[in-house]
Amino acid sequence: MDIYLPIAEMPINVFVLMGIGIVVGFISGLFGIGGGFLMTPLLTFLGVPAAIAVASQANQQVGTSLSGALAHWRKKNIDFQMAFILMIGSLIGTGIGVQIFKWLKQIGQINLFIALSYVSLLSVVGLLMLWETAPRLFKKEERVRAAPRIPQPALDSQKGITVGWGAGTNLAMDFPASNLRVSMLLPLFMGVMAGMLVSMLGVGGFVMVPAMIYILKMPPRLVNGTSLVQIIFTSMAATVMQSVSNHTVDLLLAVLLLSGSVIGVPFGARLSSHLRSEVARFLMALLILGVGGMLLKNLMFTPDTLFSIDVTVL
Amino acid sequence: MMKLFSSLFPSLRGGRKADAAIQLRGVCRAGESNAAWTRGRLDRHARMRSLAMTIGLYLLVLLAAPFASSVAHAEPEAVVDLAEDFIPVTEDFDGARMTVFGALRSSKSDIIVVFEGPPAKALIRAKIKQYGIWVNDNPQTLEPVPSFYAVLSSQPLNKLMKPDALEKLALGLNALSLNGAAGEGLKLDRAAKGLYIELPAAVKIRDKKLFRADIYLPPNVPVGTYKAMIYEVRGGAVAASRETSFKIEPIGMASMIRRLAVEHPILYAALAIILVLLIGGVSAHLFRKAS
Incomplete structure (x- = not known):
């Protein structure tokens, strides 16, 4: 059954779209990540223009991250104060990102930019994960749901809280929920980065989660929920700004993807409790590298058509 | 014309607008031969409509004949009409069919029908390989270009008219003034999307009196006002022409x-x-x- 996407201006099969949503949702649930890094390339493989795929994916991400954040909220796994600071940064980042996006669209290099960014981002993250998980995977280890190896943070001996970057400066801020003291510039800056990523590439948590563990030194327990809260607002801002500046948000596309995604997530989440964490992360690394490889192939091989053409009715 | 049909054959008329978003789901996708579905995988409804159209055409010729002979010296206009003047694009739009039909003025005539979409601006970027990856080169703008262009004829164009005559009237993809690599790229791109079409046998002539041309408009067809130009060709020259229009609107x-x-x-x-x-x-x- 085909449906006509009003903004992408193309007919597309409803079941294929929902199928993509279910698969990506399942994978998000399984690995505990947002599915943006998978969703955008899959949509472009289907022929949806990359700019519309990115913006609509940001829109549907509002729904997936709300759904995820609510689950974490019930388990009290959210540092709202941190989420707030990250959010302020990400609003700035989204504003910058959307403008860069607009400029790239004007000079006709947006597709190239998206493809190149995806290839580099996916290969770096994929290789890092592979490097981290592969050795542990083949060791006979006891089955623990191990947290990723975190460099042992420095502790303030008096208060027993983690001391992060810039903790001694005027801008230092205490985050009681995370038991952390860090300069507020760091989460602010990371928020800016996250906002740019969401608005230009439609990806969020997949880079934020490791960054919050390794750079911000937040307790891993709080990282997923906190980043999800921040992504809700970042994606909302991206939706509004993309819609105003670029008219690239396809509401129907977002709703169909999300409808599939919310079905897939719980199944993935259920399966994840039966999967060793190293195995899950190893599989995810392979998946990430696979998607990256496919995008790289598209960049390097001779394209089907030697022209990229935009026709606008006057 | 359609009014004439409906008054004569009210039962045959059926949902005219709904019909346009057509019966032939998936039979012919963009770029495939239009002839395939024209050849008759029409469902019953379309068959009836087709019958009504034919009967109506005969009536039309009968009615027009005395009028035509009385003004024969003043080169009467070709008698033509479109099956629809409005094609709605809905959420489940998967292409539509448009039919042009009419009466020939001479049994020796051939017919060329041109469908032209609203004028558009084309931004064309050649893909070039730099540092091992394919990137877009600086853009070239062509304006105005037809957003949709289809030429249907009763015989191959080169059998009907000389190349320079075709070029003058912009008949055929070769005659479209889209020059250079960018123009050729645009033509290829649009043709691959089923938006620039040449169908050299899509105009059917019946009993040397009536003609009928069917075109399949693919789902990605641009919306706007379309022109349909009908040329009656005899002895290598246009003997009569007629222009009409229809709208494709969401x-x-x-x-x-x-x-x-x-x-x-x-x-x-x-x-x-x-x-x-x-x-x-x-x-x-x-x-x-x-x-």
């Missing part, structure tokens, strides 16, 4: 969404956000146990 949800997105982007974004928040929130509640 209606229903798709057009509402599009209009909202362009005219009220903030409202549109708000709607998009509320929708996904609702779906996300409800699903979180429904699948509470699973996560």
